[in-house]
Amino acid sequence: MVGERKSALRILALDDAAAALGLAPETALAEARARYPLLEVAHEDPVADVKLLTAIAESCRRWTPLVSCDVPDGIFLDITGCAHLFGGEMSLAADIRERLTHQGFHVRVAVASTPGAASALARYGPEKILRAGEERKVLAELPLAALRLDAEIVAALARVGLKKIGDIYDLPRAPLAARFSKQLLDQLDRALGLLEEPVSPGIEVAPYMAERPFPEPIALEQDILRVVGCLARQLSLMLERRGEGARRLELTLFRADGAVFTIAAGTSRASREADALAALFAERLDVLRDELDPGFGYDLVRLSVLAAERADPVQADLSGPDEAAELARVLDHIGARLGLSRVVRQQAYDSHLPERAARNVPVDRADGATSTWGTAEPDAPPARPLRLLTPPEPVEAVAVVPDGPPVRFRWRRALHEVTRAEGPERIAHEWWQSDAPTRDYYRVEDKDGRRFWLFREGLFERETAQPRWFLHGTFA
Amino acid sequence: MRKTGFSDAAIPWETPPVSLARLRVLLETLARLGGSKPELAPLPFGLPELDQILGGGLLRGALHEVAPAAAGDATATAGFCAALLARALSGGKKPALWVRHEFATREDGAPYGPGLAAFGLDPGRILFVLAVNVREVLEAMEQALRSGTLAAVLGELRGGSKLDLRATRRLSLAASHGATPGVLLRLGASKKSLGTPVSAATRWRISALASGEAPANSLGAPRFEAGLVRNRRGPAASFSLEWRTHDRTFLLVPALRERLAPAALDRPDPAPTPTKLRASA
Numbered sequence: 005m006v007g008e009r010k011s012a013l014r015i016l017a018l019d020d021a022a023a024a025l026g027l028a029p030e031t032a033l034a035e036a037r038a039r040y041p042l043l044e045v046a047h048e049d050p051v052a053d054v055k056l057l058t059a060i061a062e063s064c065r066r067w068t069p070l071v072s073c074d075v076p077d078g079i080f081l082d083i084t085g086c087a088h089l090f091g092g093e094m095s096l097a098a099d100i101r102e103r104l105t106h107q108g109f110h111v112r113v114a115v116a117s118t119p120g121a122a123s124a125l126a127r128y129g130p131e132k133i134l135r136a137g138e139e140r141k142v143l144a145e146l147p148l149a150a151l152r153l154d155a156e157i158v159a160a161l162a163r164v165g166l167k168k169i170g171d172i173y174d175l176p177r178a179p180l181a182a183r184f185s186k187q188l189l190d191q192l193d194r195a196l197g198l199l200e201e202p203v204s205p206g207i208e209v210a211p212y213m214a215e216r217p218f219p220e221p222i223a224l225e226q227d228i229l230r231v232v233g234c235l236a237r238q239l240s241l242m243l244e245r246r247g248e249g250a251r252r253l254e255l256t257l258f259r260a261d262g263a264v265f266t267i268a269a270g271t272s273r274a275s276r277e278a279d280a281l282a283a284l285f286a287e288r289l290d291v292l293r294d295e296l297d298p299g300f301g302y303d304l305v306r307l308s309v310l311a312a313e314r315a316d317p318v319q320a321d322l323s324g325p326d327e328a329a330e331l332a333r334v335l336d337h338i339g340a341r342l343g344l345s346r347v348v349r350q351q352a353y354d355s356h357l358p359e360r361a362a363r364n365v366p367v368d369r370a371d372g373a374t375s376t377w378g379t380a381e382p383d384a385p386p387a388r389p390l391r392l393l394t395p396p397e398p399v400e401a402v403a404v405v406p407d408g409p410p411v412r413f414r415w416r417r418a419l420h421e422v423t424r425a426e427g428p429e430r431i432a433h434e435w436w437q438s439d440a441p442t443r444d445y446y447r448v449e450d451k452d453g454r455r456f457w458l459f460r461e462g463l464f465e466r467e468t469a470q471p472r473w474f475l476h477g478t479f480a
Numbered sequence: 481m482r483k484t485g486f487s488d489a490a491i492p493w494e495t496p497p498v499s500l501a502r503l504r505v506l507l508e509t510l511a512r513l514g515g516s517k518p519e520l521a522p523l524p525f526g527l528p529e530l531d532q533i534l535g536g537g538l539l540r541g542a543l544h545e546v547a548p549a550a551a552g553d554a555t556a557t558a559g560f561c562a563a564l565l566a567r568a569l570s571g572g573k574k575p576a577l578w579v580r581h582e583f584a585t586r587e588d589g590a591p592y593g594p595g596l597a598a599f600g601l602d603p604g605r606i607l608f609v610l611a612v613n614v615r616e617v618l619e620a621m622e623q624a625l626r627s628g629t630l631a632a633v634l635g636e637l638r639g640g641s642k643l644d645l646r647a648t649r650r651l652s653l654a655a656s657h658g659a660t661p662g663v664l665l666r667l668g669a670s671k672k673s674l675g676t677p678v679s680a681a682t683r684w685r686i687s688a689l690a691s692g693e694a695p696a697n698s699l700g701a702p703r704f705e706a707g708l709v710r711n712r713r714g715p716a717a718s719f720s721l722e723w724r725t726h727d728r729t730f731l732l733v734p735a736l737r738e739r740l741a742p743a744a745l746d747r748p749d750p751a752p753t754p755t756k757l758r759a760s761a
Contacts, residue, residue: 327573327574327629330627330628330629331574331575331627331629331630333627334623334624334627334629334630335607337623338609338619338620338623338624341616341619341620342609342610342611342612342616342620346609346610346611347607347608347609347610348607348608348609348610349603349604349606349607349608350591350593350596350603350606350608351593352593352594352603358592358594361593361594362592362593362594362603364608364610367607377593377594377596377597377602377603377604378594378597378598379597379726380597380598380599380600380725380726381598381725381726382724382726382727383701383726385691385698385699385700385701385702385725386595386598386599386702386725387598388592388594388595388597388598389555389589389592389595390555390558390559390562390591390592390595390596390599391555391558391588391589391590391591391592391595392589392590392592392595393589394589394590418552423690424691424694424697424698424699425697426698426699447699448699449690449691449699451690452552452687452688452690453556453687453688453689453690453691453703454552454553454555454556454688455555455688455699455702477589477592477595478554478555478588478589479555479559479595479699479702480555480556480558480559480560480562480599480688480702480704480723
């Protein structure tokens with residue numbers, strides 16, 4: 005693999021066969037080609053590399069939720085409190101190595117009590133599991149580059165003869181910091197555990213999580229659903245203990261070959277009913293069937309609650325099934341298929357502008373309306389149209405007088421002869437929002453009895469000389 | 481022949497003269513197997529003439545198809561459906577579901593809260609589902625109808641040539657399972673696709689009707705010409721209706737011109753002679 009470094013294409017990485025020929029990273033491609041004209045060369049693609057690294061990191065979430073990428077080629081796993089689940093640090097490291105090697109990656113695994121030390125060991129040192137307190141001794145033998153320093157600092161240190169980490173242990177700190185930047189000492193302290201360095205996970209960590217590994221991968225949808233049902237029951241118990249209900253859930257399927265699928269689902273109100281939660285994923289899986297490729301099967305299934313809310317148990321009504329709960333369940337089902345943001349209510353909003361007077365609010369976010377709807381008045385036809393066109397459509401209209409109602413208009417190529425008209429209803433833009441021209445709205449009926457809501461934009465002679473007409477809605 | 485869930489052994493075919501008593505037993509068995517539920521009172525229009533030919537009103541556990549008579553009557557048709565929803569809502573506390581189709585929103589505009597309120601339909605009691613394609617509209621309708629938690633389910637479709645007997649039968653079954661009236665608002669469907677049979681208890685063709693007398697050349701109450709082109713429980717007919725928004729009732733408009741219902745397109749036999757109806761003015 006080659007990439008442009010120091011204004012020349014240079015070798016960045018090579019395989020075993022190329023290394024056996026005596027090539028090394030940093031060699032200019034021209035030089036290598038001169039020696040071996042038949043080299044197979046691929047250009048670097050940093051974006052694809054990051055993508056691949058992220059995918060690997062994603063598949064590493066099977067061991068711990070706290071995973072972060074160390075671009076370009078490392079992944080940190082915070083296994084605090086997780087190792088015993090896999091039979092100790094030793095077998096956890098072996099498991100990681102085995103799985104990733106099987107996926108075709110060249111992998112080096114090191115375990116240490118600080119990210120700095122682990123990274124140094126994985127990249128430069130022996131692959132081993134470092135006990136707490138051993139860092140100082142083991143790191144002393146490693147090159148200074150292992151401290152994740154900038155290349156210039158490493159070069160500057162090398163010029164004064166400092167090559168190994170151990171070389172700087174006993175040097176006075178103040179002159180070191182002054183000469184080689186504070187980064188050097190910070191990184192050293194981090195590696196030795198004198199400075200805290202948290203592993204920041206790229207994603208939010210779920211407050212509730214249940215998972216089940218399979219020695220023999222499962223692939224059938226019904227098996228997955230059965231597992232989801234079991235996991236939902238576990239989660240339901242956990243949620244009940246804390247008096248909470250799930251609002252957002254995520255199902256993560258770890259495929260045996262390292263691919264990871266995540267499926268999200270939401271509920272319109274906090275719920276901890278295992279069957280209802282599992283049913284959401286039945287809907288999602290049904291929709292996503294074509295996108296999920298089980299391949300050799302999934303060997304780990306995890307169900308996590310990403311967002312939970314307080315949910316107090318409700319005394320069931322003796323008079324019959326709880327209709328509100330039933331309704332919430334139906335909406336969740338539809339939401340699971342189409343996306344919960346597409347199940348909406350209309351809320352009134354206090355504005356004179358027709359297009360701002362109503363807004364769609366997803367049911368799971370609907371709160372108390374800020375404004376109320378008017379009611380129908382006796383002996384008055386509706387003043388607002390049943391359907392509103394967004395945006396208003398321009399029409400060609402003819403009016404007898406420039407500020408009068410139209411006598412005929414053409415909308416979508418059809419000519420409408422106006423037989424009745426009511427108006428104008430003058431609506432001005434909110435001055436603090438925009439200075440668009442005033443609108444004069446007319447309700448009109450054509451000779452077929454069809455009704456329209458037209459407006460003329462701009463007051464004649466005061467705001468514009470050529471008022472334009474728009475159709476904003478239609479009445480029943 | 482339709483499949484039934486029992487074996488032939490239960491039916492005494494081998495005794496040729498089937499007695500009346502046996503037939504009764506057979507009918508009872510069939511009724512039990514069919515799982516027919518106690519029938520809910522239909523949703524009345526409040527007009528004796530109309531309710532009579534519908535057998536009391538719109539069947540609750542069934543699907544009703546409503547389509548504009550001409551392309552320009554889309555909003556009048558939506559208004560007729562909104563009026564049906566308003567009447568379905570007035571009885572109880574359940575909300576209604578309006579499944580919107582994105583294509584219809586672009587072509588005909590979106591249902592507008594203040595307009596619905598002014599029409600006599602409380603927007604606070606309507607839930608909207610925003611569906612992207614016909615398939616999603618039908619799926620959402622089916623789930624909602626089946627649950628029985630809604631007062632009515634309205635699904636609007638734009639185009640929808642794929643709508644066939646099978647799809648609508650699913651909806652009909654869901655409606656009867658949940659005892660919920662389902663209204664299928666078909667906008668922009670071609671004459672041909674409206675002619676294909678669907679499993680609906682009633683099929684309506686709606687056109688706009690000019691306002692009645694109103695002072696100063698202003699607009700009057702909404703009016704429709706509602707053509708009942710197919711009616712499972714009675715004859716086809718055509719009515720001129722006026723919708724009174726404040727008390728949510730229909731009125732029969734004294735007919736300005738007499739219209740006959742067009743013959744049902746989805747029936748091989750000629751439709752029964754349409755009943756001419758007129759308000760006793």
